[in-house]
Amino acid sequence: MESKELANKIRVHALKMANSGGGSHIGSALSMADILAVLYSDIMNFDPKNPKLETRDRFILSKGHAGAAVYAALAEVGFFSTEKLATHYQDGSDLSGHVSHKNVPGVELSTGSLGHGLSVGVGMAKVAKMDKKDFRVFVLLSDGECDEGSIWEAAMFASHHELDNLVVMIDYNKIQSLDSIENTLGLEPFKSKWESFGWSANEINGHDHNQLKSNLENMPSIESKPNVYICHTTKGKGVSFMENSVLWHYRCPKGEEFDLALEELQQKK
Amino acid sequence: MRDHFINRLTSLVEDHPSIVLITGDLGFGVLDEFQKKYPDNFINAGVAEQNMTGIAAGMALEGKIIFTYSIANFPILRCLEQIRNDACYHETNVNIISIGGGFSYGALGISHHATEDLSIMRSLPDITVIAPSSYWEVEQATEAIVQNEKVCYLRLDKSSGRDMDNNLQQPFLIGKPRTLTDGDYCTIFVTGGILEEVWEAYDSLQNLGHKIRIVSVHTLKPFDKTAVIDAAKTTGGIVTVEENTLDGGLGSLIAETILDNGIRPKKFLRIGLGPGFSSIVGSQKYLRKCYGLDSKSITSKVLKLISG
Numbered sequence: 001m002e003s004k005e006l007a008n009k010i011r012v013h014a015l016k017m018a019n020s021g022g023g024s025h026i027g028s029a030l031s032m033a034d035i036l037a038v039l040y041s042d043i044m045n046f047d048p049k050n051p052k053l054e055t056r057d058r059f060i061l062s063k064g065h066a067g068a069a070v071y072a073a074l075a076e077v078g079f080f081s082t083e084k085l086a087t088h089y090q091d092g093s094d095l096s097g098h099v100s101h102k103n104v105p106g107v108e109l110s111t112g113s114l115g116h117g118l119s120v121g122v123g124m125a126k127v128a129k130m131d132k133k134d135f136r137v138f139v140l141l142s143d144g145e146c147d148e149g150s151i152w153e154a155a156m157f158a159s160h161h162e163l164d165n166l167v168v169m170i171d172y173n174k175i176q177s178l179d180s181i182e183n184t185l186g187l188e189p190f191k192s193k194w195e196s197f198g199w200s201a202n203e204i205n206g207h208d209h210n211q212l213k214s215n216l217e218n219m220p221s222i223e224s225k226p227n228v229y230i231c232h233t234t235k236g237k238g239v240s241f242m243e244n245s246v247l248w249h250y251r252c253p254k255g256e257e258f259d260l261a262l263e264e265l266q267q268k269k
Numbered sequence: 270m271r272d273h274f275i276n277r278l279t280s281l282v283e284d285h286p287s288i289v290l291i292t293g294d295l296g297f298g299v300l301d302e303f304q305k306k307y308p309d310n311f312i313n314a315g316v317a318e319q320n321m322t323g324i325a326a327g328m329a330l331e332g333k334i335i336f337t338y339s340i341a342n343f344p345i346l347r348c349l350e351q352i353r354n355d356a357c358y359h360e361t362n363v364n365i366i367s368i369g370g371g372f373s374y375g376a377l378g379i380s381h382h383a384t385e386d387l388s389i390m391r392s393l394p395d396i397t398v399i400a401p402s403s404y405w406e407v408e409q410a411t412e413a414i415v416q417n418e419k420v421c422y423l424r425l426d427k428s429s430g431r432d433m434d435n436n437l438q439q440p441f442l443i444g445k446p447r448t449l450t451d452g453d454y455c456t457i458f459v460t461g462g463i464l465e466e467v468w469e470a471y472d473s474l475q476n477l478g479h480k481i482r483i484v485s486v487h488t489l490k491p492f493d494k495t496a497v498i499d500a501a502k503t504t505g506g507i508v509t510v511e512e513n514t515l516d517g518g519l520g521s522l523i524a525e526t527i528l529d530n531g532i533r534p535k536k537f538l539r540i541g542l543g544p545g546f547s548s549i550v551g552s553q554k555y556l557r558k559c560y561g562l563d564s565k566s567i568t569s570k571v572l573k574l575i576s577g
Contacts, residue, residue: 101359108330110358113350119320120355123327130309131331150351153320 021089062117115148159198206231430464
């Protein structure tokens with residue numbers, strides 16, 4: 001599936017899942033849909049029929065609250081039926097609000113508490129280096145998550161161990177749970193922070209599929225350095241009244257708001 | 270116990286090359302031989318326990334048998350959530366080694382008193398919690414947890430009780446308490462190196478004509494209840510001894526087992542640490558005396574309970 005089509009499907013699924021289950025974090029799912037779509041359409045090596053394929057690239061969603069988008073991507077690329085998505089957030093479902101691996105093929109790691117995914121990804125990348133395996137590890141972080149000290153512990157370890165098979169994508173939508181990043185804990189100068197930790201850092205437009213592809217196809221951009229792509233994104237991307245709004249971190253799309261959002265996304269098909 | 274652990278671990282790498290020992294920048298002089306012999310199986314993760322535990326889970330998910338290593342509370346409390354979410358929930362073979370259970374580092378202050386660890390760790394799902402009471406049990410446990418494909422917390426102590434030269438030669442099986450002596454005056458269930466105090470109490474009581482049964486509860490989770498049921502039926506009472514808070518540790522485990530199974534020991538007493546922190550500085554032996562965990566205190570408490 002072409003990445004733009006996949007991105008739109010992820011958005012529509014995520015919106016419907018938030019609506020039917022009464023879930024939140026739709027803004028976060030929408031902001032990273034393009035990153036996810038490019039990874040699953042054009043970049044990562046995987047086999048939906050063999051989810052534990054040894055040579056597969058590993059993907060970890062460290063910002064587990066946007067799990068709906070990952071479930072949607074996995075279903076669309078064939079790991080499981082898209083019908084299962086309707087169970088999201090429901091009683092007895094495997095598809096919890098924060099991404100979970102149990103009974104969900106394709107999910108490498110259950111997350112939900114921020115600041116965990118990078119260390120686990122670093123451990124996987126370290127094993128690939130130790131055992132001379134070719135797989136790569138992709139970890140998607142949120143910007144607010146970078147408040148966690150554990151992120152920077154992992155960042156130090158990754159560069160010290162020269163894990164150039166590790167790729168971090170940061171969904172830099174500049175809004176966290178209660179307020180903007182700027183008003184909470186400023187991250188700038190963000191790129192130079194990562195560079196000073198020994199990473200190859202690039203700033204890109206996280207909604208521009210061509211830019212995402214051309215960057216990710218050429219990694220590692222500097223040999224022996226781990227890679228971070230600071231992806232400038234818009235929270236709530238694709239639904240005009242959700243864009244750049246703190247409100248849509250937690251608000252659940254219901255009634256007319258849901259209808260309007262769905263209509264807008266479907267027009268963009 | 271530390272040296273017995275690391276020596277046994279070193280001897281296991283040849284047969285289990287996927288073992289990786291990760292230290293949180295502790296073990297000066299102790300880990301040298303392991304590192305020299307197996308440099309590719311050794312990582313110093315630096316002073317960063319959260320990351321150490323996260324990478325441990327990631328490496329275990331890729332098939333490694335991981336040992337994280339630090340002292341007292343450091344490998345468990347700072348990174349408790351990484352243990353719970355990343356290691357336990359993903360059913361990984363991550364083994365967390367804490368050197369210095371209880372008051373092993375008594376003189377270093379409360380930051381180094383590992384006195385709630387057994388309670389905290391046994392509350393986690395999908396975890397094995399082991400606190401060996403002798404050098405022999407340390408070696409047996411080290412070998413057993415390599416093959417036990419679950420998260421394990423291994424609490425090692427500076428002190429140690431005597432074992433194979435003076436017991437009923439019971440094997441070490443994860444989850445199965447070992448009866449070290451037979452007797453019917455009462456049964457003492459003990460976990461960890463404080464077994465050395467219990468042995469002294471045993472000798473004192475024997476001199477008074479009282480033969481006690483000692484049961485080493487080297488594994489707090491999982492736990493086989495058979496020895497508790499038998500002790501309640503056939504001995505004069507049950508006493509538990511632990512260098513850990515009374516809130517949720519060995520004494521709680523035995524009390525829960527008794528109540529859950531509807532059995533009634535003739536007498537029951539938990540010996541361990543009461544409320545509050547220890548702000549007193551001192552050696553392990555000294556602090557045990559301060560808090561009534563030494564052999565004399567155990568002896569007098571047992572006499573009072575059973576004969577008093």
